[in-house]
Amino acid sequence: MEQYMQQELTDKIIEQAAILYDADPTTITKIGGFENFVYEYHKNKQDYILRFVHSGHRTYDLVLAEIEFIDYLDHHDARVSTVVHSIHDKIAEKITINSEHYFTVSVFEKARGDLVKNEDLTAEFYQMFGREVGKLHRLTKTFNPKHKRPQWYEENFSDIANKYLQYDSEIIDLYQQVEATIKSLPKSIDNYGLIHTDLHFGNMFYDGEKLTFFDFDDSAYKHFLSDIAIIIFYHFRGLDNRHEKYNEKVRFILHNVMKGYQLENMLDLEFFKHLNEFLLLRSVILYVVMTAAGFDQHENPRYREVHAYRREASINNWVAVDLDYVLEGL
Structure with a gap:
């Protein structure tokens, strides 16, 4: 904020x-x-x-x-x-x-349970996680709201970037490029609709059997793939494609998530070739939001370190995965 x-x-x-x-x-x-x-x-x-x-x-x-x-x-x-x-x-x-x-x-x-712990992150957990996300996407197809949430690109992150990062044309240009690429992707009821858009572990509790999702503050009309990309992105905060196990771990998560997801909803697997664009979009947006929140001037040096890392990860696309390896057999 x-x-x-x-x-x-x-x-x-x-x-x-x-x-x-x-x-x-x-x-x-x-x-x-x-x-x-x-x-x-x-x-x-x-x-x-x-x-x-x-x-x-x-x-x-x-x-x-x-x-x-x-x-x-x-x-x-x-x-x-x-x-x-x-x-x-x-x-x-x-x-x-x-x-x-x-x-x-x-x-x-208040949701039952507590924050997800590292020891919870089994194949069975990710399958359950995927099934619950698939249910959200299935249900959004039949939702007829009285009040309208925005399209994802109406959040005006470009305006926020220009306000707080007018000195950083590299980030502004990168955001505009990624935004334009994703806006040009095909949209249909089977791949695009009102979704959570922020499914990191801070926005859910786990009671040992089931997850409960909360904080739909960023919910918007967006490609379903974005929710799946967010699951991957936030699992690897501070770990990126310079790490030798990065793609192996992404593959494990994605394959198990989709095994559960497809029990509730079908998503054209051809669309997953755009996974890296959605990962990069989140990285740049997170950097912009951190800047607006004053992370670069925070008294805690850890905040400043995280802020600086997020810029480097975005500019260098450290979040990109090896699509051939990660998607094989999906």
């Missing part, structure tokens, strides 16, 4: 949200958030997630569209967090900051 948004979430705003959802403000604690502000509270033996979205990040209507999608998935047996209604029976509430800005507030039942 941009830094000014952090300054506008005051105790008064949090207290207003507590009233709207009949929550005890003394039980509300901050638990994180990168693009939004995420809190937790306890009520009637149940844990809940309280989320604040700044209007500078998403409009009220866009948040409504996100939550409408989650609610639809939940009612069709997808593994997502259940939406909680406010005291006004709304799935989202608007809290005014000033004449220009506001927060959109929403609440979800």
Whole structure:
């Protein structure tokens, strides 16, 4: 999130949200958030997630569209967090900051389980993971929303890059090239639709048997392959194609994910020849978002190191895989 948004979430705003959802403000604690502000509270033996979205990040209507999608998935047996209604029976509430800005507030039942651990990452886990993603993609084909989420390229990352990286034409040009390439790919109901777009392990909990997905803040109309590329990309943060085991590990993940995925949805395997474009797109976008969030000026040197690495990984395309090897036998 941009830094000014952090300054506008005051105790008064949090207290207003507590009233709207009949929550005890003394039980509300901050638990994180990168693009939004995420809190937790306890009520009637149940844990809940309280989320604040700044209007500078998403409009009220866009948040409504996100939550409408989650609610639809939940009612069709997808593994997502259940939406909680406010005291006004709304799935989202608007809290005014000033004449220009506001927060959109929403609440979800906290997902069962905990973050995925390294020891969980077996072939069976990835097959289960793939099947749940396949279910999301199957269900999106029949979703008819009242409120509309954006096309992925309407996020205007190019504008954000120009604002924060006007000195770095190499990154700006790279983003525009990759964006243009992916925009030109064919689209149909069988390969393109409303998807999560951010399926890294920070956006799901695992209870030992099943995953539950949350944080659909970045959901957009995009190629289904993007969700699969994200699974691969975030498994290898800090590990890239300079490592001798990189392609072997990508192959293991992809083959098991698709073994489960195809039990729920079919995706033309010919489309996987574009996997590297989607991996590179995420790498560049992540660098742009990190820059907007001030990683390059963070007091913690680790943040600055990660930021610098992400630029090098993007410019040098360290995320690319050996497609012949990785896709063989898929």
